[in-house]
Amino acid sequence: MKIGFIGTGKITTSVITGLFRSKANLKQILISERSKKNSRALAKRLKQVKVVKDNQEIINRSNWVVLAVVPTVAKKILQDLKFKKGQTVISFVSTLNMKDLRRFASPATLVFKAAPLPMVESKLGPIVLYPSNNKVNALFNKIGTVINAKNEKENNYLWTLTAGMATYLELCATLENWLVQRKVNTTKAKRLVTSLVFGLSHTLLLSKQDTRSLVKEYQTKKGINEELLLRLKKDKVFDKINKNLNTIFARIKKANDQ
Template sequence: MRAGFIGTGTITQAVVTGMLRFGVPFERISLSPRNARTAAELAALDGRIHVCASNQEVLDNSDVACLAVVPQIAAEVLGELEFDARHHVISFMAGISLDQLRGLVRTSGKIARAVSLPAVAEGKGSTAICPADEVAKAIFAALGEAIEVDSEDKFDALSAVTATMASFYAVLETQASWLAKQGIDYADARAFLSGYCVGLAHDTTRTEQPFSAMVMHCMTPGGINEQVHTELSRRGAYAYYGEALDGVLRRIRGRA
């Protein structure tokens, strides 16, 4: 595989790093020169990684074209490039549909969308792919979970739940601040909660049980887990997540 990345930001850095770390086979990786520092750092990792003089040179040296520019400049950047039918296009650009993507790349070659998170660099991320795509699956299955869906409505829904990152950390900050009020040093509270969350996340990978079953499993009748869960449920705390995600999904689909 000769892969090229148009745009050399956080996601490109994570994907290329993960490909190297977990042995995804490739002949060459060509990088956009736009973010020179990141591109140079990646090129220093492996002799098969090259920084090109232009985005067109990236395409000319690639069969798999990964598009990782911000959506606001996608038309400008891609409008200057010449794709052809050999290019297998994988887009990381949020909010640009397959039909829009086809119009931007102006080729009959295969195209797919993917939404990936920085944790793929550590082999711990999840990537949504639409439609099912053997090349994208081969890359991202090695970097964590790769979930293929058959419609952009489903892909949009998976994209929407990635909007919960800030709220995830906000819950941890609430707990850390509470512990600090109990006299525990903030750094110790943070370290404890980090390890605690890693353990919980690891448990999700050891079973295919529904999360609802895991909720019940960790609650002893009359116990402290049941107490907190019951209190939050009574106050409707969990319901707010669904309502917030409905709003995100409307925005993704241009209906906000």
Template structure:
């Protein structure tokens, strides 16, 4: 199996790194030279990986072509390439529909969309795939969990949920800066919160509880401090602000 990556940024590096750790059936990987630093690092780290002379060589050499390029330049990049009929193309390009990709590719091809997250480098996290495809699901199952969306709306919702990553770290940063303002050194606050949130992530992954509400209740003593923070966060509009933001992101994805 020969894999090609048009675009060699952080997500390409994460996916290739995870695949090299988890698969033995990949004969070769070719990555585009656009980000020379990342492409060269991958080629030096993994003997199976080489850097192509350009995007067309990537397409010519691959059984499965992964498009890992920015939405702003996607159409220009894809239209310049010559794909083979029935070639398999997997797009990581946010908010670009399959119908648009098909028109840019210009020949009959099998097209999937996927949302790999940075943690796939460590074989963690879930990758959403649309439409369902067992071949692509098998690849991404090696990198953690593959979640196959049966309909476009479900895939768009997975994409919306993936936009929570910066907010997660923003919550940690706000907490760390508050602790700093109270006199705690930022480095100490940072270390403590890393351990706290990391531990909670482990609990979420291993808990038998089916809802996050149940987990919140489990970690909230009646009349206790955790209950107080959640209650005040709710009363001051925290959940409402998050709900509005998620709705706005979904609308943006659906209108793209």
């Protein structure tokens, strides 16, 4: 497979790193020069990766094309590009809807939206993908867990949840800092938080129980877990997360409806 990436930012770097770690069968990877720092570093590190200055040339020389530029420039860049029949076109851009994507990619008809997250560089994390396709699913399942949306509305819901990453990490940073502020060694604090969330993720992943029942199981009656959770619920922390997820969904929906 010859794959080309237009936009060599954070997520392209993570995807390519993950694909190499998974030993995916890639004959050639072409990447755009921008961002210069990232493209130079990737080409230096991996001999199959070549930097190509012209975005159209990337398309001409690839049978799979990935669009991974920032949302603000995506349409402007696509307007000037010509795709080929039979090409597979995958967009990572959250705000580009399927209708526009299909129009820009025509005559190519194999058109997809995918949301890999930075953890793919370690072959981990969900990859929201729409529509479902065996070949595209197979490639992305090498670097994470593909979650197929059944329609565009569901795709917008699933993308909304990917906004939870930084908030989750902020919770980890808050726990860690609470210790550090009390003069606990930084390495020790990070180890505690990391093994706590890793253990919980492992439980979540392997347990056949639903998540709500695990929440109950991980509290002792009158214990400190019960108390902290009750206090946070009283402060409406989780209601606020729900409310703000609705706002993020509305933003994604509005951008995709345009």
